[in-house]
Amino acid sequence: MSYSLVTGGAGFIGAHVAKYLLDAEKQVIVLDDLSGGFEENIPKGAIFIKGSVVDHELLEKLFNDYSIEYIYHFGAYAAEGLSHFIRRFNYTNNLTGSVNLINEAIKYKVKCFVFTSSIATYGALPPPMQEDMVPQPEDPYGVAKLAVEMDLKVAHEMFGLDYVIFRPHNVYGEYQNLGDRYRNVVGIFMNQLMQGNQLSVFGDGLQTRAFTYIGDITPIMADCVHKEACYREIFNLGADKEYSVKELANEVMKAMGIENELRYMEARNEVVHAHADHSKIKVIFGEYDTTSLAEGLKKMAVWAKKTGIKSSSKFENIEITEKLPPVWLED
Numbered sequence: 041m042s043y044s045l046v047t048g049g050a051g052f053i054g055a056h057v058a059k060y061l062l063d064a065e066k067q068v069i070v071l072d073d074l075s076g077g078f079e080e081n082i083p084k085g086a087i088f089i090k091g092s093v094v095d096h097e098l099l100e101k102l103f104n105d106y107s108i109e110y111i112y113h114f115g116a117y118a119a120e121g122l123s124h125f126i127r128r129f130n131y132t133n134n135l136t137g138s139v140n141l142i143n144e145a146i147k148y149k150v151k152c153f154v155f156t157s158s159i160a161t162y163g164a165l166p167p168p169m170q171e172d173m174v175p176q177p178e179d180p181y182g183v184a185k186l187a188v189e190m191d192l193k194v195a196h197e198m199f200g201l202d203y204v205i206f207r208p209h210n211v212y213g214e215y216q217n218l219g220d221r222y223r224n225v226v227g228i229f230m231n232q233l234m235q236g237n238q239l240s241v242f243g244d245g246l247q248t249r250a251f252t253y254i255g256d257i258t259p260i261m262a263d264c265v266h267k268e269a270c271y272r273e274i275f276n277l278g279a280d281k282e283y284s285v286k287e288l289a290n291e292v293m294k295a296m297g298i299e300n301e302l303r304y305m306e307a308r309n310e311v312v313h314a315h316a317d318h319s320k321i322k323v324i325f326g327e328y329d330t331t332s333l334a335e336g337l338k339k340m341a342v343w344a345k346k347t348g349i350k351s352s353s354k355f356e357n358i359e360i361t362e363k364l365p366p367v368w369l370e371d
């Protein structure tokens with residue numbers, strides 16, 4: 041029997057892709073260390089192995105025990121802003137962990153390695169970002185993503201490993217971790233509203249992002265392995281319409297049916313405008329669904345209220361405290 045391995049399948053995007061694959065009657069193994077995901081997100085029918093991609097011995101055993109045809113690699117810590125302050129952890133988890141997986145993919149002749157990179161690879165290049173721009177990541181998270189992209193390319197050239205790289209952006213929806221103060225602005229806002237707190241906004245809130253509903257991109261990420269035209273290519277993936285963080289805050293309040301004030305904080309070091317061009321993926325998959333922000337947030341709000349308030353603990357091993365935004369130090 042052949043399996044699809046979904047790393048990070050207890051997390052947000054991974055759980056959606058794992059469920060989609062199971063619904064399509066594929067055999068799925070979820071590998072997740074539960075550092076940022078939840079066991080209850082793992083869809084029924086998946087084999088769950090609790091462990092980290094950093095543990096190369098575990099990976100060797102896993103690939104020896106199961107015949108793995110496709111890898112969907114979502115397991116990472118995606119806290120872009122925090123990555124400046126957890127540099128070693130970021131590179132170990134997100135880069136070395138990915139390389140461990142690429143090693144096994146080469147040894148066991150996996151048919152295709154699907155990697156979720158990020159538009160963080162573009163850094164502050166002018167939007168709309170296009171795949172043929174020379175990447176200029178501005179933080180360790182983006183640097184690690186770019187390094188994995190480059191490693192996949194050389195793994196193909198040397199060993200023939202096929203891969204598909206997606207650079208999704210600002211994805212939101214059901215199963216997103218609501219309790220991580222360092223990332224997922226939509227989840228943070230919903231969690232703050234449920235607690236009766238103000239919505240924390242870095243800077244003037246005029247930075248823009250194109251928020252992407254998970255249901256619109258899941259089928260593309262799952263099905264790309266069956267489209268040869270995707271192999272060895274990089275694709276931006278997500279919504280076209282951008283919103284400011286301030287506009288987002290208002291939309292989230294409407295979807296939740298809860299009002300509160302915005303609490304403006306000192307601007308942090310982040311790219312101000314980030315959105316991408318999606319014409320390349322549309323050549324292969326055509327126009328894909330584009331759930332409106334209001335509609336997507338409504339669906340997520342129903343789930344968030346059912347899930348309830350999540351406590352947002354501090355990251356335990358901050359490596360550098362210089363320039364750390366003060367809000368991240370609050371209890």
Ligand SMILES: NC(=O)c1ccc[n+]([C@@H]2O[C@H](COP(=O)([O-])OP(=O)(O)OC[C@H]3O[C@@H](n4cnc5c(N)ncnc54)[C@H](O)[C@@H]3O)[C@@H](O)[C@H]2O)c1
Pocket residue numbers: 047048049050051052053054071072073074075076077078091092093094113114115116117118133137156157158159207208209210211212216217
């Ligand atoms: N959400 C977005 O907007 C977005 C945008 C671009 C790229 N991505 C990428 O997509 C992937 C999934 O992101 P997400 O938003 O679903 O985050 P998430 O935190 O919900 O999911 C990641 C999952 O990976 C697991 N994980 C972390 N480190 C691991 C390790 N070393 N070994 C095994 N499992 C590990 C976590 O426990 C979690 O369940 C990540 O690689 C992220 O960088 C996400």
